Amino acid sequence: MIKPTMAFVSFKDITVEFLKKNNIDAILLDVDNTVSPPSSKKIYDGVEEWLDEIKKSGIEVIICSNNFRKRVYPFAKSVGLDCVAMSLKPLPFGFIRAEKKLSVKPKNALVIGDQIFTDILGAKLAGMKSALLVPQSPDKGKTIKLRRKLELPMRKKLYGEDYLSKYNLLERDDKK
Numbered sequence: 001m002i003k004p005t006m007a008f009v010s011f012k013d014i015t016v017e018f019l020k021k022n023n024i025d026a027i028l029l030d031v032d033n034t035v036s037p038p039s040s041k042k043i044y045d046g047v048e049e050w051l052d053e054i055k056k057s058g059i060e061v062i063i064c065s066n067n068f069r070k071r072v073y074p075f076a077k078s079v080g081l082d083c084v085a086m087s088l089k090p091l092p093f094g095f096i097r098a099e100k101k102l103s104v105k106p107k108n109a110l111v112i113g114d115q116i117f118t119d120i121l122g123a124k125l126a127g128m129k130s131a132l133l134v135p136q137s138p139d140k141g142k143t144i145k146l147r148r149k150l151e152l153p154m155r156k157k158l159y160g161e162d163y164l165s166k167y168n169l170l171e172r173d174d175k176k
Helices: 016-021 047-056 069-078 093-102 116-125 142-166
Strands: 006-008 026-029 060-064 082-084 109-113 129-133
Touching (some): 047 060, 060 069, 109 116, 116 142
Parallel strands (some): 006 129
């Protein structure tokens, strides 16, 4: 239930060609540590260009975040997307709301995020494909640090020690 359908280092690695080849009609995109640093109004370099390319291809994109409306709505508006805030991931309710907004079948939707126990598990429960990304920023909150520790054995099993070392996922908590 917690193994992602696919894994990438960054959103930039997910191409239109790859999405089309895998029959993806819609993307449900997490925010924090996926396309933006946690609690930041900034977006990572390349997000706008990537989103433009995806949207031009006809693939729909919606933000699906556990964060509060106050955080998610302004962010979504700044990148020209609709959104579902307080999605309660991993429960499927937010994914189902996003699916209905986009009129897409779950099997043709891809959830992109950085957390196994919210994004990936939630995608599975909603019948959607999932793409696990390497967290793009350091983790600050105690709960996310705990979740990262719980994810570590699964990430090791999926990707191996070299992968974890390369992206500093083993030492991440020690650097704060």
